[in-house]
Amino acid sequence: MQPPLLPTEALARVLRLARVDGTGVLMVATFFALTSAAMGDFWGAVVWLLVAGAGAVELHGGTLLRDAEPRGLNWLIASQFLLLLVVLGYCTLRLVHFDLAPIREALTDEMRASLREANYGEEDFLRVVYVTTYGVMGGLTLLYKGAVALYFFRRRAAVAAALEAAE
Numbered sequence: 196m197q198p199p200l201l202p203t204e205a206l207a208r209v210l211r212l213a214r215v216d217g218t219g220v221l222m223v224a225t226f227f228a229l230t231s232a233a234m235g236d237f238w239g240a241v242v243w244l245l246v247a248g249a250g251a252v253e254l255h256g257g258t259l260l261r262d263a264e265p266r267g268l269n270w271l272i273a274s275q276f277l278l279l280l281v282v283l284g285y286c287t288l289r290l291v292h293f294d295l296a297p298i299r300e301a302l303t304d305e306m307r308a309s310l311r312e313a314n315y316g317e318e319d320f321l322r323v324v325y326v327t328t329y330g331v332m333g334g335l336t337l338l339y340k341g342a343v344a345l346y347f348f349r350r351r352a353a354v355a356a357a358l359e360a361a362e
C-alpha cells in the first residue's frame with residue numbers, strides 16, 4: 196500500500212486534471228456548438244454551449260486554486276455536476292421526444308436491404324439505435340463526471356493543507 200500523497204502533489208494533480216479536463220470539454224463542446232449552429236440545430240447549439248460553459252467553470256476553478264483560493268475546489272466540483280445535469284437533461288429530453296427522422300436519413304439502401312434480410316423492422320432498428328445512443332451517452336457521462344467530482348471531493352483536505360502551507 197502506498198503512503199498518501201503530499202498535499203502539494205495532490206494540489207498539482209488536481210490542477211493538472213482541471214486544466215486538461217476543462218480545456219478538453221471546452222474545445223469539444225465549442226466545436227459541436229459551432230457544428231450544430233451551422234446545421235441549423237438551435238437546441239443542439241444551446242446544449243453544447245452550456246457544456247462549454249461547464250468547461251469554462253472548471254477552468255475558472257483551477258485558476259482560483261492556482262491563486263490560492265480554496266473556493267476554487269467548489270467550482271471544480273460544481274462544474275462536474277453542471278455538465279452532468281446538462282447532458283442527462285438533454286438525453287432525457289431526447290428520449291422523451293423521439294425524433295427518428297435525422298437518423299432515418301442516414302440509412303443507406305444497403306442497410307435497408309440488410310435489415311430486410313435479417314427480418315428486422317427499420318423502425319425497430321432505428322428505435323434501438325436511438326435509445327442506445329442516448330442511454331450510453333448519459334451513462335458514460337454519469338460515470339466519468341461522477342468519478343471526476345468524487346476525485347476532486349476526496350482531495351479537499353490535501354488541497355486545503357497545500358494552500359495553507361503556501362500562505
